[in-house]
Amino acid sequence: MEFQLAPELARDGIVLAQWPLCNVLLLNDSQYPWFVLVPRVPNVKEIIDLNDEQQLLFWQESAQLSRFIKEVFTPDKLNVAALGNMVPQLHVHHIARFKHDAAWPKPVWGVNPMVPYRDEEIAVIKKHFEKVKSNELLN
């Protein structure tokens, strides 16, 4: 069976890159720099449903995304979370949190309706993201 991105993630996310294991999405909510990793593995709900090799690669890609977020946005805190209560397809949130953001100190889920980016804001984030080369994944 082929991998297909869950409709809710396809609706709310903008694909920034296809890394070796995961699609990297930017969630279209300008209130927080909010990224999501989705392994392109069909029928996977939990991180431990990935095989050992995939888990290793997953956490390398997660670390790479976290370093990107930390460097570009200098957040007060990263939030990294695999929830999936609403959308069971395995996807892991990576969110830059700030003491002045719209939900602080609460988790972001369900606090505020999404506020879509303007096109030029997405272009800026995409430009930042282009600096991340997949060959830096293991650095």
Next chain:
Amino acid sequence: MEFQLAPELARDGIVLAQWPLCNVLLLNDSQYPWFVLVPRVPNVKEIIDLNDEQQLLFWQESAQLSRFIKEVFTPDKLNVAALGNMVPQLHVHHIARFKHDAAWPKPVWGVNPMVPYRDEEIAVIKKHFEKVKSNELLN
């Protein structure tokens, strides 16, 4: 500088085990089987603040804890999350979620006041947990 468990985690958690990298805590909230991994590394706020070797070990211990939770509680979904907006010391939640639980499908944080376990309930969870040997970590 020596590692010291954050006062909030010491207050709300019951130490189940000291694994090679992490203390394993049971949060004293009987509404959800809720476990927390805390690496015994001082001054660490983010997963990517751990060195490569520690990160690898961390995710092995996380997988071990996740497998324990899945086997013993058979949840509808695992929630695995590093937030830390309130308590900056690195700690990662591992929560068994059920479609009939008190917060479903929301994340658990801040939804309901904690409901402490009765002593005999803690004893049952501790007994389950004794089956987890640290030498099974890499299985």
